[in-house]
Amino acid sequence: MDYRKLEARLRTLDRKYSFFVTIARPQRLRDKGKLSRFLVSVKDCICVEGLQSAAGSRILEGYIPPFQSTVVASVLGEGATIIGKTNQDEFGFGTFSVNSGYGIPKNPHDPGRSCGGSSGGAAGLTAALPDDILHIALGQSTGGSISCPASFCGVVGLTPTYGLVSRYGLIDYANSLDKIGPIAKTVKDAALVLSVIAGFDPRDSTSIKREPEDYTKGLDRGVKGLKIGVPKEYLGKGVDPRVAKSVWSGIKKLESLGAEYQEISLPSTKHALSAYYIIACAEASTNLAKFCGMRYGASEPVRDSFNEYFSRVRTKYFGEEAKRRILLGTYARMAGYRDQYYLKAMKVRTMVIQEFKKAFKKFDVLAAPTMPITAPRFSEIEKMSPIHQYTMDILTVAPNLAGIPTLSVPCGRAKGMPVGLHLMGDHLQEEKILRTGKSLEAGK
Amino acid sequence: MKVKIGLESHIQLNTKSKIFCGCANPVNMKEEPEPNTVACDTCLGLPGTKPRANKAVVEMALKVALALNCRMAKETYFSRKTYFYPDMNKNFQITQYEIPIAEKGSMESAGKKIGIRRVHMEEDPAKLVHIGGLGGKHVLVDYNRAGIPLIEIVTEPDFTSPEEARLYLQKLESILEYLGVYDSASSAVMKSDANISLEGGMRIEVKNITGTKDIERALKFEIMRQGNLIKRGMEVKRETRMWNPDLGATQSMRGKEEEAEYGYIFESDLTMLEISTGMVSAAKKSLPELPDQRFRRFVKQYELPEKVAESVISELDLAELFEQIAKRVSPKLAGTWISGYLKKTLNWHNLRFRESGLRKEWVISLLKMFESGRITDRNAEMVIRYMVEEKRPPEKIIKKHSLGKAALDLDAVVKKVLEKNKKAAEDYRKGEKKALHFLVGQCMKETRGQADANEIKKSILRLLK
Numbered sequence A: 001m002d003y004r005k006l007e008a009r010l011r012t013l014d015r016k017y018s019f020f021v022t023i024a025r026p027q028r029l030r031d032k033g034k035l036s037r038f039l040v041s042v043k044d045c046i047c048v049e050g051l052q053s054a055a056g057s058r059i060l061e062g063y064i065p066p067f068q069s070t071v072v073a074s075v076l077g078e079g080a081t082i083i084g085k086t087n088q089d090e091f092g093f094g095t096f097s098v099n100s101g102y103g104i105p106k107n108p109h110d111p112g113r114s115c116g117g118s119s120g121g122a123a124g125l126t127a128a129l130p131d132d133i134l135h136i137a138l139g140q141s142t143g144g145s146i147s148c149p150a151s152f153c154g155v156v157g158l159t160p161t162y163g164l165v166s167r168y169g170l171i172d173y174a175n176s177l178d179k180i181g182p183i184a185k186t187v188k189d190a191a192l193v194l195s196v197i198a199g200f201d202p203r204d205s206t207s208i209k210r211e212p213e214d215y216t217k218g219l220d221r222g223v224k225g226l227k228i229g230v231p232k233e234y235l236g237k238g239v240d241p242r243v244a245k246s247v248w249s250g251i252k253k254l255e256s257l258g259a260e261y262q263e264i265s266l267p268s269t270k271h272a273l274s275a276y277y278i279i280a281c282a283e284a285s286t287n288l289a290k291f292c293g294m295r296y297g298a299s300e301p302v303r304d305s306f307n308e309y310f311s312r313v314r315t316k317y318f319g320e321e322a323k324r325r326i327l328l329g330t331y332a333r334m335a336g337y338r339d340q341y342y343l344k345a346m347k348v349r350t351m352v353i354q355e356f357k358k359a360f361k362k363f364d365v366l367a368a369p370t371m372p373i374t375a376p377r378f379s380e381i382e383k384m385s386p387i388h389q390y391t392m393d394i395l396t397v398a399p400n401l402a403g404i405p406t407l408s409v410p411c412g413r414a415k416g417m418p419v420g421l422h423l424m425g426d427h428l429q430e431e432k433i434l435r436t437g438k439s440l441e442a443g444k
Numbered sequence B: 001m002k003v004k005i006g007l008e009s010h011i012q013l014n015t016k017s018k019i020f021c022g023c024a025n026p027v028n029m030k031e032e033p034e035p036n037t038v039a040c041d042t043c044l045g046l047p048g049t050k051p052r053a054n055k056a057v058v059e060m061a062l063k064v065a066l067a068l069n070c071r072m073a074k075e076t077y078f079s080r081k082t083y084f085y086p087d088m089n090k091n092f093q094i095t096q097y098e099i100p101i102a103e104k105g106s107m108e109s110a111g112k113k114i115g116i117r118r119v120h121m122e123e124d125p126a127k128l129v130h131i132g133g134l135g136g137k138h139v140l141v142d143y144n145r146a147g148i149p150l151i152e153i154v155t156e157p158d159f160t161s162p163e164e165a166r167l168y169l170q171k172l173e174s175i176l177e178y179l180g181v182y183d184s185a186s187s188a189v190m191k192s193d194a195n196i197s198l199e200g201g202m203r204i205e206v207k208n209i210t211g212t213k214d215i216e217r218a219l220k221f222e223i224m225r226q227g228n229l230i231k232r233g234m235e236v237k238r239e240t241r242m243w244n245p246d247l248g249a250t251q252s253m254r255g256k257e258e259e260a261e262y263g264y265i266f267e268s269d270l271t272m273l274e275i276s277t278g279m280v281s282a283a284k285k286s287l288p289e290l291p292d293q294r295f296r297r298f299v300k301q302y303e304l305p306e307k308v309a310e311s312v313i314s315e316l317d318l319a320e321l322f323e324q325i326a327k328r329v330s331p332k333l334a335g336t337w338i339s340g341y342l343k344k345t346l347n348w349h350n351l352r353f354r355e356s357g358l359r360k361e362w363v364i365s366l367l368k369m370f371e372s373g374r375i376t377d378r379n380a381e382m383v384i385r386y387m388v389e390e391k392r393p394p395e396k397i398i399k400k401h402s403l404g405k406a407a408l409d410l411d412a413v414v415k416k417v418l419e420k421n422k423k424a425a426e427d428y429r430k431g432e433k434k435a436l437h438f439l440v441g442q443c444m445k446e447t448r449g450q451a452d453a454n455e456i457k458k459s460i461l462r463l464l465k
């Protein structure tokens, strides 16, 4: 493959869809390693040495990391070719990728609709590239940012167990929630990338110490005897009935392949959303403190005290949603509010984890819709209040809070747009959700 | 007027590397490194970098906590303390908040029990270099300091005078040196913030008091200032002040309404630290003899008077010097000299023994001379002074400055020689220069080389006048 021709193709695609923040310079493609034939796109918040990594924010424009993130080093080590940095909601703040400082990625199934967020560029690009191009996107999820766009764009999104994949080199949104994972055309490709990027990294203290695993191995083992739990809270009010119908047909398909399912209840889910937004915003508001125009990224002429200067840079270069989350997060951790918001949210989080742990004593995987809706039109998003937008994450935040692995797999369409089925597994049980996803995919 | 003082001291630890990255710890470097040469991506807080905790810091903090009789946490966390300041690489400092590594300890200082509220670990921010002074147009940032490990030790408000606070800090410094976690002779810094309240006034925090020398001065100033306000019937409002050693005064930094709000949250890039009983017992085992224990041993084993023992043990260097010297000369003599003349001279030059260039052999041979009556007390003291200034062994100093006992009676010796050699004296008077050489030679013989030839010459000339 000629990279120059490829680059031209990517640029044409980008002009139409805004999938990229940065497209990489021409380079020689390599032919050794597990990913030698693969092009890899990297979400803008994951540092690539020598390539602008701005996390979709204007405040980081011009930041070129002098070091390599562990995941990018891993895929490069297996011969992958990095093609560029994909568009996203600024710092991951959003469900529809409309909060980017670098244009809004458009859904390849209908350019009038959102790709989902926050890894919108990653999922859109994955869906838009023709099958003859092997491509995998490295995405990142804090509260659903891999699953949501995978669902809206009709591709596969894998969010690994928290700590399975090193976060070294990731520009943080919320450190206790952030996970890097692949978005791919097929379950097998996602499993292949996970095999390459999973593993202990001494540079990330939250990284789990365990032996490397080949996730592509057990993919074809099928689902015979697999016990699936279907949480009723995830298919109730607020879920588009056409989405629910598609998801049920997916579950029935798994049943026909030998799995058993049973409805269960996960009552903590209703508290998960507020707990998630409090913890995520509290952490984000501290992570974003360092962006002040002093060391990297955007800057302004200095003419006043540091306080005024920092405020001026932050006012000018942060987007509206970033400012909203800084305010929310700062409020939640201030003396006087800290106990009733931040510390209470931490307790809810423990409750959510315990509830999932209990469910996984009985079930191998849980199945639910990934998103309550299909990709909305941009005109519909404009009408949503911030709170309404936050509620769209209701189905993805609980597993993200718990740090359990999830896989969004396409399971048909509703109103012509893709629907995603969300498979959730116990910590480090990626093998089970991948195998289930593969069965669903094969049964298409 | 009744005074209540509490101290919060921050001490730079001498671990090999910094607290959250692999950079070398600049406090161990002989010369101060060029700005920003001991700073990595993590020290700069670049987006994408992650901290990783240096185990050695935890081990040192445990030792300190044990020496201060603290209760250890079973599990401890790091937290983020967020505030905007140009010396902060991330605009938050990684420190400890809810559950510090240790709490509820105590220290015996000057016959009084001082409560230790907590001991915790944190990172040092970068250093600001004010070009053209504090009012200058811009400030430079040196990230070499960013990430130097600090322990913060907070006392209860148990001090009732500036002197008590100073004695505590001196003892704390000596404990830290005994533990081998801090070296006051290196570039490592101990900085304290003091909380002071006078009866009838609010609590005032005074920041930025460096070392052990300024604490008394800063506190005395602040007590006088607050006392004057109260006397004049004015209100002592709660505020934070800064000690300015150049002015010898404290200056207002911010009032209560501007009090910083740090919005602490857990640092989730770092995992919970489990302080196992194994770790605690390993730290216990590695504890050296501490100042109090050494004091008791010196009093018992060497029969040192308590005052002398206390003075000798207060500095690790001197305590170790004492033990080596006490093997060769009388311990009492060694103790008196070390705590007396030697300490006085070193203090005068603001030096630690190990920085002074003095060798223990020199001190031993000087004390031996004194013991055998070959040098007077006064001259021996002068030898110590010259040794520190000239960095030469005592024999050479004695010769050069004629401080041997012979010099005292030089005139008597010369008189005796002149009596014996009247002819030679007469010859010299007549102008025979050679006769002088002869007389000097005779005097040298008489003093067995203890006296300096020039001094003898001067004495002869004086007596022959």
Ligand SMILES: [Zn+2]
Pocket: B018, B021, B022, B023, B038, B039, B040, B041, B042, B043, B147
């Ligand atoms: Zn460093």
